[in-house]
Amino acid sequence: MILVDTSVLIDFLKGAENDFVSLLEEILDRRIPYGINEFIYQEILQGSKDIAEFNKLKKYFETVVFYHLKNEKKSYEEAAFIHFSCRRAGITIRSTIDLLIVQTAIENNLYLLHKDEDFNKIARVVPELKILKKELLTVS
Numbered sequence: 001m002i003l004v005d006t007s008v009l010i011d012f013l014k015g016a017e018n019d020f021v022s023l024l025e026e027i028l029d030r031r032i033p034y035g036i037n038e039f040i041y042q043e044i045l046q047g048s049k050d051i052a053e054f055n056k057l058k059k060y061f062e063t064v065v066f067y068h069l070k071n072e073k074k075s076y077e078e079a080a081f082i083h084f085s086c087r088r089a090g091i092t093i094r095s096t097i098d099l100l101i102v103q104t105a106i107e108n109n110l111y112l113l114h115k116d117e118d119f120n121k122i123a124r125v126v127p128e129l130k131i132l133k134k135e136l137l138t139v140s
Contacts, residue, residue, distance in 0.1 A: 002027060002034040002132055003067060003105045005114035006043040009036070013044075013057075019134070020115045026137055027113070034113075035065030037104040039097045067108045069100070079103040082126055091121045098122070102129050111136065 004027075008020045027034050036044075041061060048054035069075035079099040086093050093099060098118050105112045111132035112119060123129045 001108070001110050002032065003101070003108070003110040003112050004034050004036055004040070005101060005112060005116060005119070006040045007115035008113050009040070009044055010047065011115065018115070020113065023113060023132065023134060023137065030137075032137070033065065035067050035110075036061070037067050037069075037101060039100050039104075041066070043097065067104050067110060069104055070107045075103055075107060076100075078106075082122060086122060086125050089125045091125060093118050093122060102126065105129060 004024060008024055011018060012021050012024050024034075026032075044061070045054060045057055048057060071078070079096075079102070082099050082102055083093055083096075095118065098116065099122075102112070102119065102122055104110070106126075106128045109130075111130045113132040119129070119131065123131050
């Protein structure tokens with residue numbers, strides 16, 4: 001199962017062509033389970049250029065699985081600890097939302113498909129974060 005980050009979805013929705021969009025298209029073609037979380041959903045919606053696009057995106061994402069943080073307050077503590085651990089390793093993570101996306105992936109045992117270097121930095125410090133790479137789909 002895969003959590004698809006905003007960074008990939010934006011390119012996909014705009015019709016961009018890159019390795020990350022190709023990976024998402026392969027996931028869709030092969031009907032591999034994937035989804036988003038409420039933070040990714042908010043980021044996508046707040047990027048709407050007008051009300052028509054906002055409503056179109058809402059309708060599109062009605063069909064997508066949502067993964068949620070499972071441990072209430074503890075989930076936020078663990079996301080904050082990821083930030084703390086990264087900072088101690090000399091890595092600055094710019095987005096609280098990214099930390100919550102990582103925590104969602106970890107708690108739901110999901111691979112993360114992204115196009116954001118901060119996630120790669122986090123994965124170097126947090127081995128529980130599984131980053132989706134093309135090679136993983138070829139063995140599925």
